[in-house]
Amino acid sequence: MRHIISMLLENEPGALSRVVGLFSQRNFNIETLNVAPTDDPTLSRLTVTTHGDERIIEQITKHLNRLIDVVKLVDLTEGAHIERELMLVKVKAQGSARDEVKRTADIFRAQIVDVTPSVYTVQITGDATKMDAFLQAVTPLGVLEVARTGVSGIARGDKVLSL
């Protein structure tokens, strides 16, 4: 099963490489990875999506928790949560395809954020399945470049991941 694991990480040099290194060292897979600062300057938030059965996910979370730099960790997929990713896609937009791209973007509530005579750059947010669906829809039109941020997520309701 796919899991979204989010953690607060000491904002120290080397912390990120310890997390990433753990995955390769223990033969765990990383599908997406997203890291950014938080409101607390001493902490970053890191989110990974990974696949595995229950036993593997348990091992992943235990080993991550064992890292001294990991301050707190949550497997978001264990409860109700919001998952978001942002993607920028350059799509060929010439002739009749130009309208088709625009229409598809509208259907997905994506925005066209940059325009040239031959290319639209589309920005889309949502969960990973939405990204995949959009890509599938525009692939026949000619996708030139894809930039995805990787999944970020947060639990629904009052539950918070903080110190």
Next chain:
Amino acid sequence: MIARFLKDEGVEYIYGYPGGAALHIYDALFRQDDVKHILVRHEQAATHMADGYARASGKPGVVLVTSGPGATNAVTGIATAYMDSIPMVVLCGQVASHLIGEDAFQETDIVGVTRPIVKHSFSIRHPSDIPTVLKKAFYIASSGRPGPVVIDIPKDMTAPTERYEYVYPRKVKLRSYNPVSRGHTGQIRKAVDLMMSARRPVIFAGGGVITGRASEALTALAHRLNIPVITSLMGLGAFPQNDPQSLGWPGMHGSYESNMAMHHSDLVLGVGVRFDDRVTNNVNRFCPDARIVHIDVDPSSISKTVHADVPIVGAADHVLNEMLNQIGQRTEAQEPLDEWWETINAWRDERRGKLYEPAAAGEPLKPQQVVEAVHRATHGDAYVVTDVGQHQMFAAQYYKFNQPNRWVSSSGLGTMGYGLPAAMGIKLNYPDEHVVLFTGEGSFQMMMQELSTCKQFGIPVKIVNLNNASLGMVRQWQDLNYKSRHAHSYMESLPDFEKLIEAYGFKAITVSTAEQLEPALEEAFRSKDELVFLDIHVDPREHVYPMQVPQGAMCDMLLSKTERT
């Protein structure tokens, strides 16, 4: 600042080797007398010395090396300590901060290189951070599940021209590191339920019992419930082997009765063990009838290889005492174990007197009989250190340990060359004890330059070289799996060990027959302050048995060259 901290931390010895990036630190050491530095002949030896000391004392060993090659030479020793959860602090010099990343002379990203083999690592960013970082390093290395911690120290961080206020930090707090101590009462209750009702229980105790100083609690619990005790190789001595409840150690070359008992058990109480593949054999066939209770301070050890039915995260000492407590309050009777003990004793009887055949007159000595003779000569209470190979297994099988912290051997990584420096680290700190190294001519030659360190600092270890003129363990595998094609498992051109040892000014005795053995041992162990090297020529054809059959269950063993379970 570093020297002052080490003194305040109570460090008596550090082991190391100087070089450019560490010279400010060496100068500071020169100008004080509290912390003594042992100059090794290779940085790997410094880490093994620290490791040996740590295993014998339970306290972290401290290493000091320079940047680049100094630090990379230490890598094998760091990995060795990591695999066996040994507390160690490794101070590495580094090129000056402004040069980092420029491929400067003797620059290596040692934090990067060691990342997968340390518990944690630090880089010093400001000289005033030194005391707190060091304190954190000692705390992390020695608490919870111990392990090595590397500290990278750029040269400018120790510049003698800059002065900073020094305060010894008595305590450090790490918001993201709080090793557990107390186990969950409810889980402990579940475990006790199982223990009271089990018909064929075994206790399986590992290195965690030794690190966690829980031998007493373990022994009390085992006696209270009359449960047979198996210790892992790392746990040798956690339960006295002269106790009738001791079944020895299990696994690839473990005792017949311990492998049989564990396989047929209905409850395994694992304490501070990690159920590694050298014990379980094929995990899918591991203990088919047993429920597993697993106590460990490190949650990530639990259910890693073998699923735990009752996981208990906590310090062994606390959990075992809490179990005793709860058992004391129980009113129900424990399931009787008489039948179980009958079965176990029958297994014991099956192999009694059949473990190996001592050499007949005129035949080469058997390594097993040498270990037994050393056990007698040292009254079974020496510190026993080994290298890696057949001799290591024979030492573990035939030396019997009644106390914790006496058996010192690289188990997880199996590092040849570990033995001599580890033995030195112990002897230096316990000068009034016998420290015996069982080594093989292969392993010994990986670190024999350290004889020079023994000479400089007067470190009189006793070296028993079980010389089979071959890489015996490799040869055994080749005999069994490669139709005796001995690819590079024998050693032509062995040195004349007697002359070699004498070149360093030490005593060497060559033993090649049974009659020579006892007198040589007597001479070797007469005093505790003379280094003696016994070059004992043993039968090169000998194999270590029992030996688990690959991919089988624990109970599938070869028992000799001709017998199989």
